[in-house]
Amino acid sequence: MNRDDELLASIVEGELTEDSPQARELFVRRPELRERAVELVAVRRELDRGGELERAVIADSRAETSEADRARVARALTARVASRRAPRWARIAVIAAGVVIMGVAGRYVVRRAEPPAQVNVLNGAVDGTVELLSSASTLAAGQALEWNARPLAPSERFKLQFRAFEAGGEPGKLLREIRCASATWTPTVADLAAWPEQVSLTVLRVEADNADRELARSPRFSLRVSR
Amino acid sequence: MSSSPNEGLDASTGYDADVELVRRATAREPQALDELIQRWACVPAMLRALQRRVGARLNADELAEVEQCILAALWTKLLEYEGRAALESWAFRFVQLELHKALDRRRRSRRVALVDLERLAEISVAVPQASAIEPATVRSCVDRLGSPTSEIVSLRHYDDLSFEEIARRRGEALSAVKARYYRGLERLRVLLEPHLRRQS
Numbered sequence: 001m002n003r004d005d006e007l008l009a010s011i012v013e014g015e016l017t018e019d020s021p022q023a024r025e026l027f028v029r030r031p032e033l034r035e036r037a038v039e040l041v042a043v044r045r046e047l048d049r050g051g052e053l054e055r056a057v058i059a060d061s062r063a064e065t066s067e068a069d070r071a072r073v074a075r076a077l078t079a080r081v082a083s084r085r086a087p088r089w090a091r092i093a094v095i096a097a098g099v100v101i102m103g104v105a106g107r108y109v110v111r112r113a114e115p116p117a118q119v120n121v122l123n124g125a126v127d128g129t130v131e132l133l134s135s136a137s138t139l140a141a142g143q144a145l146e147w148n149a150r151p152l153a154p155s156e157r158f159k160l161q162f163r164a165f166e167a168g169g170e171p172g173k174l175l176r177e178i179r180c181a182s183a184t185w186t187p188t189v190a191d192l193a194a195w196p197e198q199v200s201l202t203v204l205r206v207e208a209d210n211a212d213r214e215l216a217r218s219p220r221f222s223l224r225v226s227r
Numbered sequence: 228m229s230s231s232p233n234e235g236l237d238a239s240t241g242y243d244a245d246v247e248l249v250r251r252a253t254a255r256e257p258q259a260l261d262e263l264i265q266r267w268a269c270v271p272a273m274l275r276a277l278q279r280r281v282g283a284r285l286n287a288d289e290l291a292e293v294e295q296c297i298l299a300a301l302w303t304k305l306l307e308y309e310g311r312a313a314l315e316s317w318a319f320r321f322v323q324l325e326l327h328k329a330l331d332r333r334r335r336s337r338r339v340a341l342v343d344l345e346r347l348a349e350i351s352v353a354v355p356q357a358s359a360i361e362p363a364t365v366r367s368c369v370d371r372l373g374s375p376t377s378e379i380v381s382l383r384h385y386d387d388l389s390f391e392e393i394a395r396r397r398g399e400a401l402s403a404v405k406a407r408y409y410r411g412l413e414r415l416r417v418l419l420e421p422h423l424r425r426q427s
Binding site: 001005008009012036039040042043044046047048049050051053054055056057058060061062063064065066069070072073074076077078080081 | 255260263264265267268269270271272273275276277280294295298299302315316319322359360362365366369380383384385386387402405406409412413415416419420423
């Protein structure tokens with residue numbers, strides 16, 4: 001501390017009054033120190049006040065402590081000591097489990113927020129497979145062929161592809177392709193006249209206004225043609 | 228129970244004996260726990276004395292609730308005790324804080340209750356000392372000074388030691404202790420400036 005700082009400290013401590021010759025000389029020479037001295041004295045007074053309050057309260061409390069106080073403090077502290085914290089490894093395990101659960105939940109939430117996969121609407125996890133509702137998987141003239149699928153959007157259509165049945169599971173020759181806006185189609189005698197006894201059917205969901213862009217595709221169904 | 232305000236204060240750097248007591252108590256040594264209970268047995272009386280001095284009047288239920296909050300906080304924060312003050316002084320800060328919170332809660336609820344004219348006479352409102360900064364605010368600013376400045380300011384004002392005693396206990400030159408103290412005071416002036424301005 002330089003000489004001015006020491007003088008300021010003496011003023012703050014009350015060893016020098018503000019109207020002492022040294023203080024007056026300091027404030028004339030460095031007027032900015034006057035305001036600083038006033039503020040430092042205010043800070044010191046607050047510290048003194050806080051210290052006095054603390055000491056007085058502690059002294060009072062020591063004189064006033066009763067057996068009942070002691071018993072309550074003992075009860076409160078021993079209860080807390082008894083409720084031991086879990087061991088460190090257990091706390092780490094709980095935190096790790098929490099992180100994993102949050103991670104899984106977070107992925108689930110993100111997945112739920114994603115738009116539905118466009119190519120799996122009929123055949124994937126969202127809508128399941130297209131289920132034929134017609135009995136005995138038989139195709140007969142005048143009998144409606146029905147299937148169960150999520151309703152179409154206005155811009156969507158179903159596209160039915162009938163192919164000759166191939167034993168090896170290969171797609172056979174395309175017999176007919178039909179577009180319809182509802183989940184049902186009724187063949188006529190003429191439709192079935194030239195078809196073999198067994199055909200395969202694939203139901204597609206297509207975007208009608210976009211060159212039949214395929215949105216989803218069902219598995220291939222095997223149908224017996226009844227004439 | 229000692230009646231010395233500086234109980235636990237060592238000739239070295241601070242309250243090493245209290246730090247050691249806390250270490251043993253948190254390790255759940257029965258003897259240390261007993262000693263800690265003896266030291267903090269004054270906490271309920273401390274709460275009563277403080278509320279009397281600040282002119283607050285909590286009822287018995289409110290006092291009991293605040294007391295439990297203080298004891299819970301003391302145990303929970305015990306590992307954070309660094310020996311910058313005696314255990315009683317450290318506990319005093321919790322008493323101050325929890326009482327302040329309780330009075331604040333009560334003031335908020337009273338704003339609504341004041342329209343109840345029948346109960347108006349029962350309501351006692353603590354009148355704060357004119358142009359005074361909340362002692363808890365000053366204390367928390369002292370803590371923010373960091374070591375060793377906060378210890379020196381604490382020893383000077385809260386333990387009421389002279390600069391010579393502080394220098395001797397810390398094994399430092401008197402001039403070094405004074406220089407640190409005034410640097411701390413300057414920083415406190417900055418930290419407390421908004422409050423000091425409100426005062427003036």
